[in-house]
Amino acid sequence: MAPPPLRFLQANINRCARAQDLLLQSMARWSINIAVVSEPYFVPPRNDWMEDLSGSVAIIASAAAGTLTHERVKRGQGCVAARFGGIVVVGCYFSPSRTLAEFHNSLRELSDVVVEYGSLPVVVLGDFNAKSQAWGSRYTDVRGRMVEDWALEVGLDVLNRGSVATCVRMRACCRLASNGGGGDAVGPPVYPVRRLHRSLERASPTGPKWSTLGVETAGQGAPPEASIVQSWVQAPVRPDDVNNEADWFREAMSSVCDSAMPRVRRSQARRKVYWWSRELASLQAACYAARRRYTRYRQIRIRPVDAVAREAELYQGYRDAKTLSRARF
Known part of the structure; x- marks a missing residue:
């Protein structure tokens, strides 16, 4: 073997x-x-x-x-x-x-x-x-x-x-x-792959969703075989009934996807811990804002004369905000 x-x-x-x-x-x-x-x-x-x-x-x-x-x-x-x-x-x-x-x-x-x-x-x-x-x-x-x-x-x-x-x-x-x-x-x-997986979840707010994690490393023959098996199922007899044919096609594609990929389970929404407060939220927001001002200032290509002093000032403000935020956690 x-x-x-x-x-x-x-x-x-x-x-x-x-x-x-x-x-x-x-x-x-x-x-x-x-x-x-x-x-x-x-x-x-x-x-x-x-x-x-x-x-x-x-x-x-x-x-x-x-x-x-x-x-x-x-x-x-x-x-x-x-x-x-x-x-x-x-x-x-x-x-x-x-x-x-x-x-x-x-x-x-x-x-x-x-x-x-x-x-x-x-x-x-x-x-x-x-x-x-x-x-x-x-x-x-x-x-x-x-x-x-x-x-x-x-x-x-x-x-x-x-x-x-x-x-x-x-x-x-x-x-x-x-x-x-x-x-x-x-x-x-x-x-x-994780980014693709999350983007698919955001792009499809309703209906079933399937996870793409590990699809390329999983069995490569599953989607074609499932498509062949599903083709054996007889389509609606009345061709003029578009709704029945659309329902049949949707069920057929769902069966093929179920055989190739696992369905995505709904994730529970994050809940705040008991010790979280508005003060901590404001301190965290102030820390993020100070870091954003510092990093954006460093990306300026045309630097003014006092660029070094201004950069040091923004960095010190970011450090102070970060120290204060960590002290309250």
Whole structure:
């Protein structure tokens, strides 16, 4: 009996502790076997965490992998690779501050890592900070063309679906994988999927709603199979009755969505805790307003003569408001 296909997840958490906790929770929820995280907050000294030499990217072997073990770990500056049975997983992160020459050298180093594993199937997951229409960007930049040529040279195919980004920040990233990699899907990033999920809830105030979390990593054959089964149900006999036909079509689409995605449960409204008061609310609002004045003043491009003194004054006001707010909590 063939082993079940591996499930992959790639995300950039931007050195955020809460994002790393969310990443680990998503891995457990979606039964992810292997994850590649760019800019991790902390890499624990454990065997199931493998990081590169610069600490900018790491490969995580989840507990959902069971007896899956890694071997032949290769580390470089901004890239790390490990073999999991008959498949090689490579994680990489190329900072946007790198020059084109440094970017080219990083791709050469990544090529050496990929070629070193010989004819084994390779899956490359990472943030290249490169834009290309080949993986859903609106246009192609110089880095994007370099990555396209590099992928062609080492024999990799782009597996990105649509224009789903792998990073919250306004930079395009891509995920690459080779043919016959053995994985069923390259998992979606954590933050953009949560944003999409919330926007769908706001856009549909009435009627049933379905959660899109984990749809790309779940069974890919569920929507087509459900559509085929639903097509067996006979449509209304009278074609002139538009209302009956619309009701039938709505029920058919609901059945297909129910088989592919879980329904969204209504979340309970947040309630105030017993110790909350108007004084605390006003102090918190004053703290937010002081921080907003300080941050907006720092964004002014044409600075007046007394800009330094004014900035220091606004910052001190923000600190005083923050100290007063924390003292009352």
